[in-house]
Amino acid sequence: MRFASGTDRHPGLNIHGRDPDAHRAAEPVIFGFWIFLMSDLVLFALLMATYASMSLHGIAGGPTPRQAGDLASAGVETALLLASSFTFSLTSLALKYRDDRRALVGWMALTGLLGLGFLGCEAKDFASLIGKGWAPELSGFLSAHFTLLGTHFLHVACGLAWMAVMFVQIAVRGLDQAVATRIMRLALFWHLLDVVWIGIVTLVFLQGSLS
């Protein structure tokens, strides 16, 4: 039953034992955010379908997926994003179990740094593609490549901006109920970006280097 007390009510870490009032308040907003995330997943799936089609039929004399994808760089990016997903789950645990906010802020700051590292690596990849003259307008394939990776890049950048806002709100308001549920939604957003990245790495970089 969804409204039974002491049960998990929404995706992500549930804080029912820790803070029952916040838990009850969290259910509808987090379920709503989960619906948004699912629609985001549809967006990414269609960008991946476009990419798959363009990587077969949209080369137009430009680079192939194998030439455009840097497998070593993708490995580093995957490690950074996976590590950041893990540190965010430690952030959620700090939110649930610890009264001192130092642990929470520390883990979230580390998550942010890993996210920044990820963005730096991707920006370097984009710059190196454009440096070779492989800009998005060169072929349908490159348009799809930049659109798919760029959309994910922007999502991660939004996650970092959200984190920055959370640091300010924690400092100004403390860890009240509203701030806590915002951090829980950010956790879902961040973990799902890593799930999307698994799909991107497999389709763009792993599949690309086999083509």
Added chain:
Amino acid sequence: MNPRNIPPATRDDPARERRHSLLGLVSSALLTGAAFALVLAQPFARPVLLACIAALALVQIGCQLFFFLHIDLRRSHRDDLQLVLFTSLVIVLMVAGSMWILSSQHAMMG
């Protein structure tokens, strides 16, 4: 916000939940490592390799949904799980339909 409010539920155990997160990290790292190793070593024919990396990705997505997003088969999670499954259905229809249309359009233009 009082720690004494914590009921003696077994799932609300910090050590256990930390282990849960760690399992998410380790399983994802192993699955990613396996996929990269397959692509670098290329021990099989290409179709087999493609099937392997797709399967590894699906398993890893399942692991992350379970360990990081806490989606599972518990009754209280049914709505969330149903939403994931419905989204998957929409994605399969839209992606398969788009690929079909785009590839037959390509075939007719070529």
